[in-house]
Amino acid sequence: MLKLHNLKMRYPNGDGLDGVNLEVRNGEFVYLVGPTGAGKTSVLKLIYMEEFPDEGYVLVDEYSSQDIRDKEIPYLRRKLGIIFQDFKLLEDRDVFENVAFVLRVTGARSRDIKKKTLRALGEVGLSHKSRKMPEELSGGEQQRVAIARAIVNEPFILLADEPTGNLDPKTAVEILSLLDKLNARGTAVLMATHNYELVNNTSKRIVSIKNGRTLN
Amino acid sequence: MLKLHNLKMRYPNGDGLDGVNLEVRNGEFVYLVGPTGAGKTSVLKLIYMEEFPDEGYVLVDEYSSQDIRDKEIPYLRRKLGIIFQDFKLLEDRDVFENVAFVLRVTGARSRDIKKKTLRALGEVGLSHKSRKMPEELSGGEQQRVAIARAIVNEPFILLADEPTGNLDPKTAVEILSLLDKLNARGTAVLMATHNYELVNNTSKRIVSIKNGRTLN
Amino acid sequence: MSLFFVLREGFGGLRHSRFSGFVATATVAISLILIGIFLIITVNLGKFVQFLRSRVELEVFLDDSFDEIKIQDLTDEIKRMEGVANLTFISKEMAIREFQNLFKDKQEDYFETLGYNPLPASFRVKLQDNYRTASGAEVVFKSLSSLEDIREEDIVYTREYLVILEKYIKFAIAIDFIVGIIVCLSALLLVSNNIRLIILSKNKIIETMKLVGATNFFIRTPLFIQGIVQGFLGGIISALFLYTLLKLAAIEIPGFISVDWRIYLLLANLGILLGFAGSFAAVRRYL
Amino acid sequence: MSLFFVLREGFGGLRHSRFSGFVATATVAISLILIGIFLIITVNLGKFVQFLRSRVELEVFLDDSFDEIKIQDLTDEIKRMEGVANLTFISKEMAIREFQNLFKDKQEDYFETLGYNPLPASFRVKLQDNYRTASGAEVVFKSLSSLEDIREEDIVYTREYLVILEKYIKFAIAIDFIVGIIVCLSALLLVSNNIRLIILSKNKIIETMKLVGATNFFIRTPLFIQGIVQGFLGGIISALFLYTLLKLAAIEIPGFISVDWRIYLLLANLGILLGFAGSFAAVRRYL
Numbered sequence A, B: 001m002l003k004l005h006n007l008k009m010r011y012p013n014g015d016g017l018d019g020v021n022l023e024v025r026n027g028e029f030v031y032l033v034g035p036t037g038a039g040k041t042s043v044l045k046l047i048y049m050e051e052f053p054d055e056g057y058v059l060v061d062e063y064s065s066q067d068i069r070d071k072e073i074p075y076l077r078r079k080l081g082i083i084f085q086d087f088k089l090l091e092d093r094d095v096f097e098n099v100a101f102v103l104r105v106t107g108a109r110s111r112d113i114k115k116k117t118l119r120a121l122g123e124v125g126l127s128h129k130s131r132k133m134p135e136e137l138s139g140g141e142q143q144r145v146a147i148a149r150a151i152v153n154e155p156f157i158l159l160a161d162e163p164t165g166n167l168d169p170k171t172a173v174e175i176l177s178l179l180d181k182l183n184a185r186g187t188a189v190l191m192a193t194h195n196y197e198l199v200n201n202t203s204k205r206i207v208s209i210k211n212g213r214t215l216n
Numbered sequence C, D: 001m002s003l004f005f006v007l008r009e010g011f012g013g014l015r016h017s018r019f020s021g022f023v024a025t026a027t028v029a030i031s032l033i034l035i036g037i038f039l040i041i042t043v044n045l046g047k048f049v050q051f052l053r054s055r056v057e058l059e060v061f062l063d064d065s066f067d068e069i070k071i072q073d074l075t076d077e078i079k080r081m082e083g084v085a086n087l088t089f090i091s092k093e094m095a096i097r098e099f100q101n102l103f104k105d106k107q108e109d110y111f112e113t114l115g116y117n118p119l120p121a122s123f124r125v126k127l128q129d130n131y132r133t134a135s136g137a138e139v140v141f142k143s144l145s146s147l148e149d150i151r152e153e154d155i156v157y158t159r160e161y162l163v164i165l166e167k168y169i170k171f172a173i174a175i176d177f178i179v180g181i182i183v184c185l186s187a188l189l190l191v192s193n194n195i196r197l198i199i200l201s202k203n204k205i206i207e208t209m210k211l212v213g214a215t216n217f218f219i220r221t222p223l224f225i226q227g228i229v230q231g232f233l234g235g236i237i238s239a240l241f242l243y244t245l246l247k248l249a250a251i252e253i254p255g256f257i258s259v260d261w262r263i264y265l266l267l268a269n270l271g272i273l274l275g276f277a278g279s280f281a282a283v284r285r286y287l
Ligand SMILES: Nc1ncnc2c1ncn2[C@@H]1O[C@H](COP(=O)(O)OP(=O)(O)OP(=O)(O)O)[C@@H](O)[C@H]1O
Pocket: A011, A012, A013, A015, A016, A034, A035, A036, A037, A038, A039, A040, A041, A042, A043, A085, A194, B135, B136, B137, B138, B139, B140, B141, B166
């Protein structure tokens, strides 16, 4: 269960969030839509606790922004799968190791690591690029590595920040159905996007955000 | 005038371009479309001469890939405006200085620099963020800084690599009409995109690329 | 967390940032070479000072009227004096022999002609280590001259030599000390700075690792390993370098001062310590 | 291209990477302090060696049978000898006076009783600077003993003292030399490494600058300025540090060796040179 309650948060320079309420139940799929600069990425940062609210609170499963200790944050993040808007690949290792890293930090056995990593890469259609370095990939390929890394550990909640911005429509549809499949297996998904078209044709719940406020 | 003739180019790991023919006449607006990994960004790299062809040649105005000297490359690039797919902002300076940098390298007078920079930032709707650092911007805002930097010097040719991937539809339309305006003033535009929908409604020339080959 | 992966990350880091690693290792090596030379200088400065000071002694000339009992009493009294290590009695006969030795028995017959021995007997007084200084010798000089039957004029020692020597020795020790401190501190600063720069250059990567669930321990351990391995390598290199250098010097300069082999062990260990302390300082501050 | 902007980029770089800049400056300062101390040691080691060696002289005892003409001839001959700086003639009378001085005129009457002077006249031979060594003295010793009328046994000098002294002096000079080279090389390596790391940490920014039309000159000049300014600051700091240190040392240790003020000028200039050479090496290789 994920819950953001009456959140306010201000960056040092004055921008920020100004009243965010959002709930994602276990296994639910929710879109977070809003124009550029509305605060979508900021909401996700609060969920994975890179930022902390000035008012209100964030609940992620058993962790609360009000009393989580620094030491617990890595364990919180291991329950999440995060597709970053700017990918954030590890530039010092190849595609395989980028994806495998999430498993390595948990101390998984190397046979499991190999199996799971290869499966995740297969699901985003990048098996043949597993030994390339991130800088040798096209924009869309990098984005799919970021996606593979987010889903490899079958997270409790998947946070996807504009996961199809660098993909052509056909690949985008494939990725979306991949997220659907994951969701069907029980992973809750919160996807930030400004792809209104995508959202218009969906039956899923939509939360709108504008100027740092969620609307109902 | 921009011309790519029978280009072949191979990256060390085997991928690359395999027969690219493309011509952009002065003042023309051309779309370069193709699925992810087709080679769009690679074509642009050949134009601004970060990569060089193994076969064929590139002509950009008076410069040819066959006989350009290292010393001339900066001057070639000053004739181009480039919107990079991954933005490539200078992280050590604020938005204003990022845009102004292109003018500073040409030795422009600081009054002109100020005027032109503020105008470019106004055109992408970021005047109010001119003193922010790149990392303090949302994805869409960063993309618009990259656009402002590419247009600030009224380039001879504008190379735009997926310039609306991080923008919501409304802002994307604004940016496209900005490019149109620039084109009307005489700048040639080559825009790489996989936004087929955008392309379907256009009267402009479209060049398709797939697996490193342009189709006719 | 798998130990194997952490080790691999550490050594992988070494392989990856090969040139940075080389410079870090070189920094440790250079620092340790300087520290090693500093140690060798210190040890040998000590020996040199001892050598120069061992030449310091006071000579007390004795009146011919002193009989054996008197001399025995004086011997006992002087031996008990503050600062006196030991003393040798030079009898009139020994003085003659030394005199004749000095003038190579050319004038063998002078003293025979003279019919008696004009040279006085004397004590040669050696000082305790810490009294072999201008002021220490002065103290002993005072005690000796306060003895009954011994006049100031009967006591001879090279006061001037001692004063000048002293000046240079103090200078050398002061410099030695200052250089030692500077070298040690700068070694630490440089090593820690190197790790810091490695951390800064990996800043984004480390940020990302944290965002995908890596613990601090997971991120730090490879850096420690890297620091320790580089430190150890630097230590080994410095030991080899100094060893070769001293061997070469010993060939060039026969009788060149030899060096305790334990210094090489010390350097290797200091390398590990430096590597660890440097990574620790940098990691504490920048992670 | 506007000079103003290039300067601003250079100084802006200093401000921006403040800690890196601090470490670069500190590196230069530490290196220069070591070089400065090395210079001071070298100068004073020279003085010290001169002091110790100035005590080296040979004494040649003369037969009583030599008349004034013979002695004049010998004087001329010895003065012309290779390695001899000058010589003093000590007549039999002067020898007596010295002898009496040594024994504090206690036995004033011995020689009177004796009826004649048993002490031989002698030459004290001072050596030229470069002959004040064990082998140099040996050369002169050989020449002297090859003289007619002079036997080997008539020539006296402190051979053993010279040999030991020599050993230490050679050791000190060798060490001094080695340390000097290491310090200079490592200073250059460290400074250039620092600029290199700054370049690497700015790698992406520099790449982007090139992509938007910056010339190499435009990118390099600020780095040179940065290097030179840091070098200059490091030079000033090292000069101030050494100045203070030596002043303090002079208070603690009266008669402490004084230092030529031009060394401070030299350090500041060396700083600039180091900064420039360091940036130059790094820029040539990594840009
Ligand atoms: N680290 C930061 N420091 C200061 N201001 C920030 C920071 N990150 C974001 N902002 C500001 O906060 C506002 C919201 O940014 P956010 O990144 O959440 O937008 P977004 O909805 O993700 O937009 P986009 O669709 O363009 O990515 C913007 O005005 C942005 O300038």
